[in-house]
Amino acid sequence: MSDEVTYDGAAEARVITGTAVETAPDMAGGCHSGAEMEKAARMAGQSELLDQYARDYPKGPHDQPQSMCPAFGSLRVGLRMKRVATVLSGSACCVYGLTFVSHFYGARRSVGYVPFNSETLVTGKLFEDIRESVHEMADPDRFDAIVVTNLCVPTASGVPLRLLPSEINGVRIVGIDVPGFGIPTHAEAKDVLAGAMLSYARKEVMAGPVAAPAGGKSDRPTVTLLGEMFPADPMMIGAMLAPLGLAAGPVVPCREWRELYAALDCGAVAAIHPFYTAAIREFEAAGRPIVGSAPVGHDGTAAWLAGIGDAFGLSADRVAAAQNAFLPAIKGALANAPIKGTITLSGYEGSELLVARLLIESGANVPYVGTACPKTPWSAADADWLSSKGVKVKFRASLEDDCAAMEAVQPDLAIGTTPVVQKAKAKGIPSLYFTNLISARPLMGPAGAGSLAEVVNAAMGNKARMDSMRDFFAGVGEGDTAGIWEGSPNLRPDFRAQHQKKLDKQARAAKAQEMI
Ligand code: SF4
Numbered sequence: 001m002s003d004e005v006t007y008d009g010a011a012e013a014r015v016i017t018g019t020a021v022e023t024a025p026d027m028a029g030g031c032h033s034g035a036e037m038e039k040a041a042r043m044a045g046q047s048e049l050l051d052q053y054a055r056d057y058p059k060g061p062h063d064q065p066q067s068m069c070p071a072f073g074s075l076r077v078g079l080r081m082k083r084v085a086t087v088l089s090g091s092a093c094c095v096y097g098l099t100f101v102s103h104f105y106g107a108r109r110s111v112g113y114v115p116f117n118s119e120t121l122v123t124g125k126l127f128e129d130i131r132e133s134v135h136e137m138a139d140p141d142r143f144d145a146i147v148v149t150n151l152c153v154p155t156a157s158g159v160p161l162r163l164l165p166s167e168i169n170g171v172r173i174v175g176i177d178v179p180g181f182g183i184p185t186h187a188e189a190k191d192v193l194a195g196a197m198l199s200y201a202r203k204e205v206m207a208g209p210v211a212a213p214a215g216g217k218s219d220r221p222t223v224t225l226l227g228e229m230f231p232a233d234p235m236m237i238g239a240m241l242a243p244l245g246l247a248a249g250p251v252v253p254c255r256e257w258r259e260l261y262a263a264l265d266c267g268a269v270a271a272i273h274p275f276y277t278a279a280i281r282e283f284e285a286a287g288r289p290i291v292g293s294a295p296v297g298h299d300g301t302a303a304w305l306a307g308i309g310d311a312f313g314l315s316a317d318r319v320a321a322a323q324n325a326f327l328p329a330i331k332g333a334l335a336n337a338p339i340k341g342t343i344t345l346s347g348y349e350g351s352e353l354l355v356a357r358l359l360i361e362s363g364a365n366v367p368y369v370g371t372a373c374p375k376t377p378w379s380a381a382d383a384d385w386l387s388s389k390g391v392k393v394k395f396r397a398s399l400e401d402d403c404a405a406m407e408a409v410q411p412d413l414a415i416g417t418t419p420v421v422q423k424a425k426a427k428g429i430p431s432l433y434f435t436n437l438i439s440a441r442p443l444m445g446p447a448g449a450g451s452l453a454e455v456v457n458a459a460m461g462n463k464a465r466m467d468s469m470r471d472f473f474a475g476v477g478e479g480d481t482a483g484i485w486e487g488s489p490n491l492r493p494d495f496r497a498q499h500q501k502k503l504d505k506q507a508r509a510a511k512a513q514e515m516i
Pocket of ligand 1: 069070071090091094097151152153179180181
């Protein structure tokens with residue numbers, strides 16, 4: 001008999017023991033935990049959400065983030081909107097990285113963060129903390145909406161943002177899950193938030209009158225533009241729509257909540273960037289036709305104006321008048337800014353195919369285009385056009401695909417993401433960052449034709465400089481022999497072999513575990 005003082009007989013109750021049915025997934029590895037996070041999310045009841053993401057953002061070889069965290073896409077969309085607050089819920093290291101990058105890219109606003117630990121995560125206290133924070137922040141004088149984003153771990157744990165109130169004091173609450181294991185690229189994460197906001201706004205429109213656009217309503221039918229563009233591009237598109245009796249509507253992702261209503265109130269949607277699947281679902285639900293591709297170069301502009309004419313049921317004469325007003329100018333601009341040389345192109349912005357069209361019409365030889373985005377019906381015309389010119393178009397291209405193409409082609413210029421550019425430079429191949437140097441230029445209509453020649457030709461002219469740099473640095477070592485050594489690099493192939501043995505053993509153990 002124990003002499004422990006007890007209040008009731010609970011301490012005497014027999015404890016039922018047994019074996020766990022399933023091992024709890026290991027989420028400690030973050031982005032590197034492979035399928036474990038997805039498994040955890042499914043166990044936490046998130047299967048429906050993940051299945052929808054799998055349909056919207058079909059995976060290919062590039063099924064895990066190979067660049068920045070996908071949530072950066074949706075975070076940036078929220079941060080660029082007026083009177084919208086953004087709150088992240090995720091591991092501190094993820095939030096640190098995301099806030100760092102967003103401020104690096106000039107976000108002038110704070111990013112909210114609701115921290116958690118394993119206890120608040122498993123007891124449901126994290127959800128209570130999120131709810132408390134949105135109640136505290138919901139000040140209608142400051143905000144139209146608050147966006148709360150679950151990153152990987154809270155998504156995998158099933159933190160139920162859908163249970164947040166949809167509105168507090170007139171401030172809309174939008175909760176989204178943006179896990180790296182469900183959203184392959186940061187481009188598609190932009191769609192997650194754009195789609196969620198459009199869905200919210202569409203319900204508001206259906207429920208009653210909504211705010212009019214700040215600049216007033218256009219007296220002509222509008223075309224909503226889908227995808228972030230160089231600021232002059234929507235103006236150029238507007239000029240090309242004018243002879244058709246149309247006007248350019250808002251650009252989605254929007255900069256202000258009320259623009260969402262104006263975006264839905266269009267005559268057609270131009271899917272300039274083709275990966276906005278969830279946003280397109282909302283436009284289709286509102287009965288809006290979608291036009292793929294974009295007015296880039298001569299052929300692209302001719303086909304796009306015809307597509308817009310079809311969507312609005314305009315006469316062939318009217319479309320021909322618009323084409324005649326702009327196509328000669330585009331042809332002239334392309335001829336005045338020729339590009340001679342072989343270029344490989346890759347990126348994750350979604351505009352890679354459009355840029356390739358422009359380069360080819362400028363005279364460049366482009367044997368390979370890789371995009372991290374998936375194939376969708378709205379990029380089909382661009383892919384077909386490029387294939388007809390002999391271009392290998394790779395959707396959901398992985399970094400390995402892009403690097404292999406660059407190494408095999410040995411182009412005069414490699415346009416790509418940071419690691420592709422880095423690799424090309426190490427080989428003495430001139431290269432340009434797609435995001436900073438190509439995306440930040442006009443592409444549409446006469447203003448876009450010829451806009452790439454200056455930067456592209458200048459980069460290709462740098463071949464001699466790249467060669468001399470490569471020769472200068474040759475022999476300083478790379479990989480584990482890089483850096484400054486007082487003597488010869490301290491190579492230990494025996495350590496390497498020993499470590500490899502350890503890895504092989506772990507792999508064998510994991511394989512054996514799978515079979516049990
Ligand atoms: S939230 Fe982003 S950084 Fe964090 S684990 Fe997921 S993909 Fe990686």
